[in-house]
Amino acid sequence: MKVPEKIGKYEVIACVGRGSMGVVFSAHDPFADRKVAIKVCSISDENESHSSRLAKKLFFNEAHTTGALDHPSILSVLDAGEDDDCPYIVLEFLDGGDTLKRYIEKDNLLSIDRTVEILFQCAKALDYAHRRGVIHRDIKATNIMLTADGRVKICDFGIAQFSSGDQTQVLGLLGSPRYMSPEQAREEDVTAHTDIYSLGVVAYELLTGKAPFAANGLSKLIKQILHEDPAPISDFRPDVPKQLAQIVAKAMAKSVDARYQSGQEMASDLASVFSHLEVPADPPPQEDKFSTVRELPFFNEFSDDEVSEVMAAADWKQFNAMDSIVDEGTLEHSFFIIISGDVAVVKAAKQISTLTKGDCFGEMSYVLKAQRSASIIATGDVELLRVDAALMEQASTATQLRFNQIFLRTLIERLATTSEELARYVA
Incomplete structure (x- = not known):
């Protein structure tokens, strides 16, 4: 594929990467005046093979699943x-x-402290995605980026699935073999626990420079994943604290029940070992949240079911x-x-x-x-309900x-207030 001048409204700068499914360009967004990356699907419509159809499904799946997420540690x-029938993601x-x-x-x-910071950010990002119903299913070292200033960005949600509904699911033995969980290798139903397991494999690699399992051939590798234990981390790196090795082992437990039940739980254990990490305070229980939101004047005209729909598409934020x-x-x-609290509107x-x-x-x-159109700044401690647009689009017509x-x-009301202020100013 040659470098086009434009893709949609975006002015292409250069080709920055190529893969089996597509080409990545750097480009300029003239409306937002910023640099963006554009991934273009390179599979042609004329190619109707099973692999090409699957590749297209994975491509569109990434746009759908990641578009429902908005987290600082997930690539946005x-x-x-589509441009000339060629799909693209910005x-x-x-x-x-x-x-x-x-x-x-x-x-x-990397140093042990730096490795733990990375794992901590990954665990929190996965916890966020899982709470939104998105399972990545392909967590591995090449799908986790470090920015120039050291921030984590989880990327490539191509084979991700929503944990409810099947509109974006891509079935089959997908995922990178050496990062597969036992249940993934058995082609069983995949849950958020699979991402926790795969993050454990990444942790093992970051700490030792070795893969926990390695074999010639997929069947032998799967046998190891299902039935064998990896070599102790201390065999390769004796300076790794025992508590950290235990966290990695729990993340990689073969039994789902013995594994961490959430990214938040794993992040909390990492923070308990490394006190410089800060785990946000647990939000109020769901029933308390509902009662608090139900009492807000904003929701006076909403039914209880409609409020529940809103909360399913929302995050509880503290500033x-x-x-x-x-x-x-x-x-x-x-x-x-x-x-609760007050915020300043600044322009x-x-x-x-x-x-x-x-x-x-x-x-x-x-x-x-x-x-x-303006900045919003907390003037004191503030609690907010942040409602996600992509998830609200799935709400009922009545709620929307x-x-x-x-x-x-x-x-x-705001236009009326502005008009009154202008009238006073003119007078």
Whole structure:
């Protein structure tokens, strides 16, 4: 594939990578004025082989599953579309950095502290994805990137699946063999526990420079995964703390019941061993959340079922004084409802208003899929309900219409307030 001048609205800069399924270009987004990466599917429509159909399914699956996620440690999907019948995905561009493959070589291992920080970020990101119903199914060193400033980015959700419904599932023995969990190798139903297992394999490699299992041939490798234990980490690296080796062993337990039950649980154990890591405080129980949200004036016209739908598409967020919640000019398809506390609305470095409990913000960017028109900054401790656009699109028509009615009313009220202020200014 030659380098095109444009893909959709994006101005192509250069080809930065090629793979069996597609080509990756760097490009410029003229509307958001930023550099992006564009992955273009290189499988032609004329090729109707099973492998080509599967490749296309994986390609579209990545756009669908990752588009439902918005986490600092997951590579963001910004857009997707087709250009001359050629599908493409627009991703955030990472300037510099590398995958963890570079750091699983025995002569290039990272420090233990740095390795734990990476595993901690990965565990939290997977916990977020799992809570949104997304299972990656192909966690491995080459699918985890470190940015130039050291942040983790999990990428390549091509064979991911939603844990409920089958609209995006890609069935069969998929995944990289040496990272497969026992249940994945047996082609059983895959759950979030598989991602935990695979992260354990990555941890083992980062600490030792060795794969926990290695064999000539897939059948022998699967036999090892199912029936054998890996060599103790201390055989290769005696300086690894015993508690850390135990965390890796628990992540790689052959029994799902003996494994970590969530990424949050694994992150908490890592934090208990390495005290410089901070695990966010546990959010309130689900029943307490529902009661709190139900009492907000914003939801007065919602039924209990509709409130439950909203909460299924939302995250409970906490911010401290002066934390930036939304940045002016950024593109993020979500909106927020204030549960407690106050926030400042700032435009061009000037505070223009204050919002408080029960107010919403970000609704115009959500509706129009446009850039944020102002920044939002916490003036004290704040709790928010962040509602994800991609998940809200799966809500019932009644719930979506209810939101549209409230957004329209909010817009009218804010326009009326602005008109009054302008009238006073002119007078």
